[in-house]
Amino acid sequence: MPSTKKRRRNVPASIADKVAYMADMLCCACEKRGHQIHHIDSNPSNNDLDNLVLLCFEHHDEVTSRGGLSRKLSPGILRQYRKALYRKIEARREMSSVFKLAKSKKALTNTDQLFQLMLDAVTVREVQKVYQQCGRHEWEHASEVARQLRWFTDSIGHRARHAILEILDDISSGARFGIPAHVAKSVACVAFDALPVRGLRTPSKHRITPEETELLHYGLSIGLNLAYDGALYIHNLEVVEAGGELLWKILRYARINKHKVLLQNTLREFDTAEDAAARANNTAALTLLKVQRKHGMSGNHRHPEYPLDLNEKLATE
Structure with missing residues (x-):
């Protein structure tokens, strides 16, 4: 047998x-x-x-x-035990990296910096836990994730901002699968809050660091994901608007701070989004993106009037 x-x-x-x-x-x-x-x-x-x-x-x-x-x-x-153990290990490793940094050549000079790093480590863990609660393209869950992430955008450092923007970039990368307008707007809004942008009216008093540039490029990726997919795949003008809003704000920030590389990269993303709208014969999306590009490039120390209503934006071209 x-x-x-x-x-x-x-x-x-x-x-x-x-x-x-x-x-x-x-x-x-x-x-x-x-x-x-x-x-x-x-x-x-x-x-x-x-x-x-x-x-x-x-x-x-x-x-x-x-x-x-x-x-x-x-x-x-068994799965519950494993999940709990993995969380403990990740948290322990995260805190370990904080203290290793504190002992490195770039040692912290005061307790405020140490506190900020520890706060970032905790925030990164909490942000990751929020994202684990939803499926990647389950849009109502994604909307809740964006809502919860907004609570973390105040008083956080580079690592926590990076974690938030990485999640939002992942969510926006699936915009072509039918992201609703309200989710796109939430993603763009939280992304802007997480960016190291200190104002769109006057130049920043300090030089943009490489770490901040990295975060701004995450913002460009999120904006392009929404504008491109909204114009080419799902033909949703409000999604295009959300992505374009993020792009023009970064464009304005790059322009008033005379950051040539960021300026060129943002204009290139606008070119890509506009090309997608043209290929889709989406005239309204193309018009909207041109208005947003123009707004990002116009003015310097003064903030030109920008219509809030979508139809008014289309009428300004």
């Missing part, structure tokens, strides 16, 4: 290494030294990371030697 016992297969080394690293070599059930990688669905050929968990010998025996998983360590509970 043929054996019904499932043949054990070795998990590929590259995947095993990832599991061990994410678990910090710890058993997810007891947080002692882990030794065995367990397939949660008991299918030894399913080596998807979501199906693998590191266990110690004792807990691995518990889930494999009793004729099926016990109630104590069901697949659902």
